[in-house]
Amino acid sequence: MNDKDARLRSLPSVDALLAQPPIQTLIETYSRDLVLEAIRATLDSTRQAILRSQSTDLSGDALVARVESHLRQLLRPSLIPVINGTGVIIHTNLGRAVLSAEAQAAVSAAAQAYNNLEFDLDSGRRGSRLTHAGKLLRELTGAEDALVVNNNASALILILSALAKECEVVISRGQLVEIGGGFRIPAIMREGGARLVEVGTTNRTRLADFAEAINDETAMLLRAHASNFKQLGFVEQPPLDELATLARDCDVLAVDDLGSGTLIDTAPFGLDHEPMIQESVAAGVDLVCFSGDKLLGGPQAGIIVGRAEAVARLKRHPLARALRVDKLTYAALLATLAHYRRGEAIERVPVWRMIAQPLADIRARAEAWATQTGGAVLPAQSAVGGGSLPGSALPTAVLAIKHDAPDRLSAQLRQGQPPVVARIADGRVLIDPRTVLPEQDADLLRALKSAL
Numbered sequence: 001m002n003d004k005d006a007r008l009r010s011l012p013s014v015d016a017l018l019a020q021p022p023i024q025t026l027i028e029t030y031s032r033d034l035v036l037e038a039i040r041a042t043l044d045s046t047r048q049a050i051l052r053s054q055s056t057d058l059s060g061d062a063l064v065a066r067v068e069s070h071l072r073q074l075l076r077p078s079l080i081p082v083i084n085g086t087g088v089i090i091h092t093n094l095g096r097a098v099l100s101a102e103a104q105a106a107v108s109a110a111a112q113a114y115n116n117l118e119f120d121l122d123s124g125r126r127g128s129r130l131t132h133a134g135k136l137l138r139e140l141t142g143a144e145d146a147l148v149v150n151n152n153a154s155a156l157i158l159i160l161s162a163l164a165k166e167c168e169v170v171i172s173r174g175q176l177v178e179i180g181g182g183f184r185i186p187a188i189m190r191e192g193g194a195r196l197v198e199v200g201t202t203n204r205t206r207l208a209d210f211a212e213a214i215n216d217e218t219a220m221l222l223r224a225h226a227s228n229f230k231q232l233g234f235v236e237q238p239p240l241d242e243l244a245t246l247a248r249d250c251d252v253l254a255v256d257d258l259g260s261g262t263l264i265d266t267a268p269f270g271l272d273h274e275p276m277i278q279e280s281v282a283a284g285v286d287l288v289c290f291s292g293d294k295l296l297g298g299p300q301a302g303i304i305v306g307r308a309e310a311v312a313r314l315k316r317h318p319l320a321r322a323l324r325v326d327k328l329t330y331a332a333l334l335a336t337l338a339h340y341r342r343g344e345a346i347e348r349v350p351v352w353r354m355i356a357q358p359l360a361d362i363r364a365r366a367e368a369w370a371t372q373t374g375g376a377v378l379p380a381q382s383a384v385g386g387g388s389l390p391g392s393a394l395p396t397a398v399l400a401i402k403h404d405a406p407d408r409l410s411a412q413l414r415q416g417q418p419p420v421v422a423r424i425a426d427g428r429v430l431i432d433p434r435t436v437l438p439e440q441d442a443d444l445l446r447a448l449k450s451a452l
């Protein structure tokens with residue numbers, strides 16, 4: 001009989017393992033079904049290891065330890081923190097904006113106790129959750145009223161369903177964009193029950209094109225910010241204030257989907273000027289919508305600001321109830337907006353802190369890492385991401401690790417605890433300090449050393 005057969009035969013049965021006292025303790029802590037699953041997985045993987053002629057400890061203690069480790073794996077939550085080494089600040093696949101310390105604390109406080117979400121403490125009567133963000137959003141944007149829904153996609157669907165159902169919505173051919181993940185403006189229009197009327201051409205649309213398209217069936221002129229691509233050269237779009245004036249003169253609505261939307265000018269940071277929420281409100285459009293977790297740097301949300309009358313119609317629509325956000329979102333959003341109100345957003349909101357980070361500080365961090373892990377420090381570019389500011393990049397310095405199999409190193413880093421997500425370029429694994437939170441430095445270095 002060969003050695004493999006003997007080793008396979010020496011493996012205990014499921015029942016024999018179950019009978020072991022340490023396993024009995026595990027059953028008391030977890031459950032019999034879960035422990036059984038872990039035992040089967042352990043015996044399976046051990047059998048595979050024997051068949052591959054790997055040296056494997058088959059002692060009772062070693063098997064019990066492996067059952068425990070399988071149990072931990074089975075119980076590990078699937079949503080876990082990761083280290084973002086990509087340099088993409090608003091990384092949609094990695095959860096977009098990281099919340100400020102104050103927003104994190106607000107979420108925690110809202111989760112720990114009851115609160116006045118829909119309760120008016122002055123009158124002792126039922127209140128509205130909509131009042132909470134309204135005041136801050138009015139002050140910050142200059143709009144008459146505001147409404148918060150689940151995300152910007154649902155904000156658009158609500159706007160179209162409530163204000164343009166079975167009517168025509170006029171939009172420039174240059175703005176029939178796909179935002180990502182198959183989310184396309186024409187599909188949203190259909191979903192909202194509106195009829196799409198395209199005007200102009202891919203590169204040029206004039207005010208007259210909009211004016212000619214308006215008729216008795218028209219409900220709305222829509223501008224969608226082409227947030228994730230850039231048109232250069234012979235291009236033209238009418239200024240937003242002229243579009244708003246035309247809409248008012250013709251008794252239809254003007255709506256601006258800003259996509260990211262920002263309260264702070266991006267230009268002083270060496271980026272293109274991203275259209276600002278205050279600018280759209282000042283241009284006189286009826287409604288402006290934008291995301292909570294892109295350049296605003298807060299929780300996932302769709303924020304709508306604009307004229308009181310138009311917002312009131314949205315609030316009355318049944319979809320507003322279906323798309324409403326919960327107390328945790330309000331808590332995070334209010335704390336984030338408070339940073340803007342206090343004029344401290346660039347220091348406090350992580351998205352802005354990352355954008356504003358001086359290159360010298362970033363390079364110093366990359367160099368400090370390199371002294372511990374080896375590798376070089378190279379100039380590179382970080383991106384704002386989240387479908388905002390296409391073609392606009394921030395100069396950065398990255399830790400660059402040359403490796404025979406960069407894909408394998410990067411896969412190994414993704415399997416770490418916590419996982420590290422890196423970029424690969426020219427046979428090197430790149431890690432950009434801009435998006436690695438300062439408190440993650442120790443974890444990152446441990447992950448790199450163990451992977452190398």
Ligand SMILES: *Cc1c(COP(=O)(O)O)cnc(C)c1O
Pocket residue numbers: 151152153154179224225226227228257258259260290291292301302386387
């Ligand atoms: C990102 C984006 C959206 C979708 O926003 P979500 O908050 O992700 O739903 C809609 N319109 C534009 C122009 C965008 O850039």
